[in-house]
Amino acid sequence: MNRPTQQVYENYTPHDFAVWETLFNRQMPLLKDTASNEYLEAHKTIKFSPNRIPDFREVNTIVGNLTGWNLHVVPCISPQKDFFQLLSQKKFTATCWLRTMEQLDYLEEPDMFHDVFGHVPLLTNTSYCDFFKGISTIALEHIENPLAVELLGKIYWFTIEFGLIREHGKKKIYGAGIMSSFGEVKHCLGDKVTHVDFDVEKIFSTNYRNDQMQNLYYVIDSYEQLYNSLDEINTGLRKRIKASKPIGI
């Protein structure tokens, strides 16, 4: 399917607006008491609304003024090198098309409800952004090494996509993969899953499935903790790369 490579706001149909409104209105009541305060506050800052599909020009102005980050429209998931290169320039790759009403709960690839509703609010947080950029710098350094890419993929998965944060003694959601999922919001805070304190080495050793809801989530104490873990991530990565090389090489 041909996906747009730039956002032409006039091209959104009444069906698109209805989908955005439906997704928004069923997700927000769930997130009210379960999402990170930073995320919820950012909704107001970015002026997200159920009645209006976000206009990337407006979002870029607001987010750009706060952290220097911008949205870079892509038609679909980018090749890893392109993705990290854009991140290193403070450009977050986002789609600008929406699923249909028949696809509310299942999509094979991320649309703008995931990319924008899920990811963009925390691009207003400096520590989160610096972590994101730091990950891209490490990734570009090791982009030709499949083990490094796999390990960084785990870090990305258990933080940016499926991370939880402790706020005032309660576990809250900050991962975009949970934010945009109707089912996973309740699931991730329920008693059928395991919560583990954020630990780089443990994440390196944890496998995940991308075709079902997670059964294990890592919990951070602050966004600064993410940023402060970059050195440990880089050191741990180098150690594992070295250990994986045959002796004598």
Ligand SMILES: [Fe+2]
């Ligand atoms: Fe995502």
